[in-house]
Amino acid sequence: MKFFLLVLISIVTILSASKKEYDTVISFKQVVFKYNVLSQESKTELDQIADEIKKYQNVSKKIKVEIAIAENDVDEDNADNVKDILILKGIPKKRIKIAYRAIKGDLFGNDNYNKIVNIKLFAFEGKDSDSDGIYDNNDKCPDTKIGTEVGSDGCGLKSLNILVDDTGEQVILHFDSNNKLSIESKKVLEDILVQKLNKN
Numbered sequence: 001m002k003f004f005l006l007v008l009i010s011i012v013t014i015l016s017a018s019k020k021e022y023d024t025v026i027s028f029k030q031v032v033f034k035y036n037v038l039s040q041e042s043k044t045e046l047d048q049i050a051d052e053i054k055k056y057q058n059v060s061k062k063i064k065v066e067i068a069i070a071e072n073d074v075d076e077d078n079a080d081n082v083k084d085i086l087i088l089k090g091i092p093k094k095r096i097k098i099a100y101r102a103i104k105g106d107l108f109g110n111d112n113y114n115k116i117v118n119i120k121l122f123a124f125e126g127k128d129s130d131s132d133g134i135y136d137n138n139d140k141c142p143d144t145k146i147g148t149e150v151g152s153d154g155c156g157l158k159s160l161n162i163l164v165d166d167t168g169e170q171v172i173l174h175f176d177s178n179n180k181l182s183i184e185s186k187k188v189l190e191d192i193l194v195q196k197l198n199k200n
Contacts, residue, residue, distance in 0.1 A: 021122075021124065022062075022064070022123060022124045022137065023123070023125055023126075024056070024122070024123040024125055025120065025121070025122055025123075026056075026121040026123075027118070027119075028049045028119045028121070030116045030117065030118055031046055031049075031082060031116070031118075031119060032115070032116055033078045033115045033116075033117065036077060036078060036115070038081065038082075038085075046082065046086075049086075049119055050086055050089035050090070050091060051089075052121070053065060053121055054089075054090055054091070056121060056125075057091070057092075060123040060124055060125045060126075061124050061125065061126045062124040063121065063122065063123045063124070064097065064121075064122040064123075065096045065119065065122075066098075066099050066118075066120040066121075066122065067079045067086075067096060067098050067118070068098075068100070068101040068119075068120065069098070069099075069100060069101070069115070069118075070100070070116065079098045080098070082117050083096050083098065124137065129142050129143075130142055130145075130154075131146060132144045132146075132148065132154055133150070134152070134153070134154035138152070138153065138154065139154030140153045140154055140155050141153070141154050141156070144156065150176070151174070151176025151178075151182055152176060152180060152183075153176045153177055153180070155177040156177075157175060157176060158174070158175045158177075159172050159173070159174055160172070160174075161173075173185040173188070
């Protein structure tokens with residue numbers, strides 16, 4: 001009996017798999033500063049970037065804008081300038097983050113003449129292509145047939161029959177492709193556990 005309860009507790013406390021937070025990532029054209037002044041071409045580009053971000057802002061459940069500067073660039077003024085411009089153009093301040101990255105195409109190193117700033121948009125649009133109730137960014141089986149019972153990973157569930165006790169009562173448990181117990185099966189096990197504890 002104790003062994004059975006330990007097995008139940010172990011199954012109920014299976015850890016959830018990690019999920020991707022965003023389903024869309026867009027890398028925009030690099031913004032260039034010359035002598036710490038935004039180039040005319042980049043001013044135009046930044047206008048277009050802001051407009052594109054606002055489109056996603058209107059249809060997405062969540063967005064994040066990352067402004068990246070080179071790891072060896074100790075001066076954050078250029079990144080702050082880009083951030084201020086995006087805020088003025090209607091991008092929420094709380095959605096903009098500044099990060100240090102190894103920037104590809106940064107041919108100028110520590111040269112103060114040219115500095116490059118990268119801008120990335122991360123958006124969660126909440127797409128569900130196969131209509132199984134699992135968003136595409138978390139769906140490992142994006143083409144599940146309609147009507148298929150799926151787990152938290154969007155894949156069809158596997159079943160397992162278990163004997164509850166000596167009475168011969170059986171319950172069917174469902175697991176996803178990562179052997180993670182379905183929410184419904186967790187509830188079944190929790191109910192059984194409560195009943196067993198109440199009897200003792």
